[in-house]
Amino acid sequence: MAVKKISWRCMVLSCYKTKEETEKCKPKKEVTKQNSFQRLSLLDLSNPSSTTLSEDLSISLAGSNLHVFALQELKLITQSFSSSNFLGQGGFGPVHKGFIDDKLRPGLKAQPVAVKLLDLEGMQGHREWLTEVILLGQLRHPHLVKLIGYCCEDEHRLLVYEYMPRGSLENQLFRRYAATLPWSARMKIAVGAAKGLAFLHEAENPVIYRDFKASNILLDSDYTAKLSDFGLAKDGPEGDDTHVSTRVMGTHGYAAPEYIMTGHLTAMSDVYSFGVVLLELLTGRKSVDKNRPHREQNLAEWARPMLNDSKKLSRLMDPRLEGQYSESGARKAATLAYQCLSHRPKMRPTMSTVVKTLEPLKNFDDIPSGPFVYTVPMEIDSLQKEGKRKEVKKRNGHRHHNHQLHQGHRHNHRHHHQDVRPPTKSPSHSDSALRHNNHTNGLNSPLRSC
Numbered sequence: 001m002a003v004k005k006i007s008w009r010c011m012v013l014s015c016y017k018t019k020e021e022t023e024k025c026k027p028k029k030e031v032t033k034q035n036s037f038q039r040l041s042l043l044d045l046s047n048p049s050s051t052t053l054s055e056d057l058s059i060s061l062a063g064s065n066l067h068v069f070a071l072q073e074l075k076l077i078t079q080s081f082s083s084s085n086f087l088g089q090g091g092f093g094p095v096h097k098g099f100i101d102d103k104l105r106p107g108l109k110a111q112p113v114a115v116k117l118l119d120l121e122g123m124q125g126h127r128e129w130l131t132e133v134i135l136l137g138q139l140r141h142p143h144l145v146k147l148i149g150y151c152c153e154d155e156h157r158l159l160v161y162e163y164m165p166r167g168s169l170e171n172q173l174f175r176r177y178a179a180t181l182p183w184s185a186r187m188k189i190a191v192g193a194a195k196g197l198a199f200l201h202e203a204e205n206p207v208i209y210r211d212f213k214a215s216n217i218l219l220d221s222d223y224t225a226k227l228s229d230f231g232l233a234k235d236g237p238e239g240d241d242t243h244v245s246t247r248v249m250g251t252h253g254y255a256a257p258e259y260i261m262t263g264h265l266t267a268m269s270d271v272y273s274f275g276v277v278l279l280e281l282l283t284g285r286k287s288v289d290k291n292r293p294h295r296e297q298n299l300a301e302w303a304r305p306m307l308n309d310s311k312k313l314s315r316l317m318d319p320r321l322e323g324q325y326s327e328s329g330a331r332k333a334a335t336l337a338y339q340c341l342s343h344r345p346k347m348r349p350t351m352s353t354v355v356k357t358l359e360p361l362k363n364f365d366d367i368p369s370g371p372f373v374y375t376v377p378m379e380i381d382s383l384q385k386e387g388k389r390k391e392v393k394k395r396n397g398h399r400h401h402n403h404q405l406h407q408g409h410r411h412n413h414r415h416h417h418q419d420v421r422p423p424t425k426s427p428s429h430s431d432s433a434l435r436h437n438n439h440t441n442g443l444n445s446p447l448r449s450c
Contacts, residue, residue, distance in 0.1 A: 005449035010065070025374035047091065047105050066137050067105055067149030069159040074098065078115055087167075092128065093119040097163060100148075113148060114164070118157035128231025129157045135230045136206065143196035144217055156221070164226065166219035167195075169277075173214060174286060180320035185223045186281045187362045192225030193217050194358055197274060200227075201267045206236030208244065208265055212273035214280055215253045234265060243337070253287030255299060258345055268345035274354065275340025276300050280309075282333060284318030300341050307338040333361060 033172045077098035078085050087095040095116045118129045135148035151158040166172060166313040169189060172181055181189075193212075200207040210232040237244050243264040248255070256272035259265055276287050279299055285292075287299050296302045306312040313334055317325065336357050343350050350358070 003278050015158070031185050062135055066133075066147065067108060068151050069151045069158070070149055071153045071158070073104065074115055074151055074158055074160070077113070081115075081117070087114060090116075090123060090229075092229075093117040098160075108148075108363045111165035114157045114161045116161070118159070126157060129159065131233060132159060132230045135233055139200075139203070139207075141196060141199045142224070143192045143226050145226040149325065161228070164218035164228075165221045166223065168215045169217040169219060170214040171226070172219060173280060173284065180284070181323035182317065183329070183367060184322060184362065186222050187358065187364075189217065189219065189225045190278055190281055190333070191355065191358045191362060193227065193277065194274065194355045196225065196227040197270055198355050201236070201270070201351050206267065208234045208236050208267055208274075208438060210234055210265065210349065211250050211254075212270050212277065213251050214277055217277070236267060247283075251287075253300070256345070257343060264390070266345060267351070268348050271340050271351060271354070272342075272345075274351070275337045275348075278333060278337045279303055281315050282318065282330065282337065284320055287431075293336050293374045304338060307341075324367055326361070329361040329364035331355065428436070 058246050075081065077100055078096045079098075081094070081096045085096045085098065087097050089095070093116065095114055097111045098115050100111055100113055101107060102108070119125050122395070136144070140146070145164065146162040148162060149158045150160065150180060159408070172178075176292055197209060197212065209227065209230070211229065212227075215229060218226050232249055234244055234246060243266045245263055246265050248260055248263050250259070250273075254273045254276050256376045257271040259269045276299065279285075280287060283299065283303060285299050285303075288297070289297055303316055304317055310331055317330060318332070336349070336354065339347070339349055340354070
């Protein structure tokens with residue numbers, strides 16, 4: 001779907017520009033009422049309690065099919081944001097599940113939703129909320145999470161999204177006590193996320209996502225990937241500009257090295273971040289893991305030198321897959337990840353090229369036959385071995401005890417004057433019970449490092 005021609009850079013950035021700079025963003029007189037929101041003053045945008053902001057948003061996003069909810073309505077559908085409906089906590093604030101029935105809004109079908117409450121203690125929260133409303137109010141794509149509506153009432157700022165039942169890729173991939181994602185699902189997720197990024201980069205007014213990571217990729221019941229959390233998104237460079245200069249923001253382990261060093265943001269910055277996520281899908285490791293040896297803590301730095309070596313590839317693959325993956329597909333995906341992680345931005349492929357490369361890998365059928373085996377985490381394996389060792393020791397103790405009793409009785413028959421006392425019975429050993437804690441999240445916005 002084509003992007004609607006509503007410029008939103010001026011709307012958001014006017015919060016932080018001087019009066020003279022803001023004048024440049026003002027529309028010409030012939031601009032229709034549809035774009036009147038661009039004329040909001042610095043005070044209107046910087047004051048979260050502005051009484052005109054909701055009206056201005058409604059006018060500017062007319063035709064976007066976004067619903068404007070009252071705070072009382074959102075309390076009703078989430079049972080007053082009860083703890084039983086809590087989905088997760090992110091950098092923006094808490095997220096609760098709700099259910100909209102067909103009586104709440106004419107034309108709005110009954111469906112489960114995720115309601116995100118924005119924390120307005122800092123100006124950045126309001127700015128990101130505004131960016132997300134404006135951006136997702138204009139963009140629609142199968143691999144972008146759908147924004148159903150928003151609430152802008154007094155100081156309250158909320159967003160209402162479609163509900164994604166499988167939560168984030170981060171939860172699905174790194175949850176400790178659950179069956180691992182199969183190869184086919186991982187490739188489907190990679191393709192879907194790549195299509196979402198390609199759509200943003202190739203839109204009529206290109207958008208740089210700037211915070212591509214596993215926790216911002218949400219999954220529906222069929223593992224269809226959708227990008228969420230657009231608070232850090234930026235317009236791409238215009239005219240002859242090669243990059244956008246901006247304050248460095250994002251998440252450690254995913255941000256491109258040249259962006260961290262210079263603050264120069266391009267679409268290739270997103271490509272690097274995609275390479276990190278693709279690497280996470282291949283290896284089952286987090287982008288940054290402080291629990292690993294020092295040289296392995298940064299996934300991209302550790303793994304990239306081995307991605308082009310087919311002999312070392314098996315060492316990188318997620319052991320929880322138990323070899324149930326396409327070797328030829330893994331080699332192609334590893335080569336693609338190597339290219340995306342290039343330290344030279346111009347050497348990285350475009351996201352449309354990434355999509356073309358990954359698309360066939362979903363259907364590779366050279367996966368070794370055999371049952372899928374779930375690998376028990378090391379902690380559980382060690383506890384089970386300890387339990388078995390204690391059980392063997394217990395049985396051996398009983399055999400030794402019976403042998404002593406038998407010898408004692410024989411000795412009693414020969415020497416009746418001796419007092420033979422059976423040895424004290426050793427205490428029994430019980431196996432430790434293992435409890436599994438499942439953590440489920442919906443939409444989330446983890447803290448970002450600047």
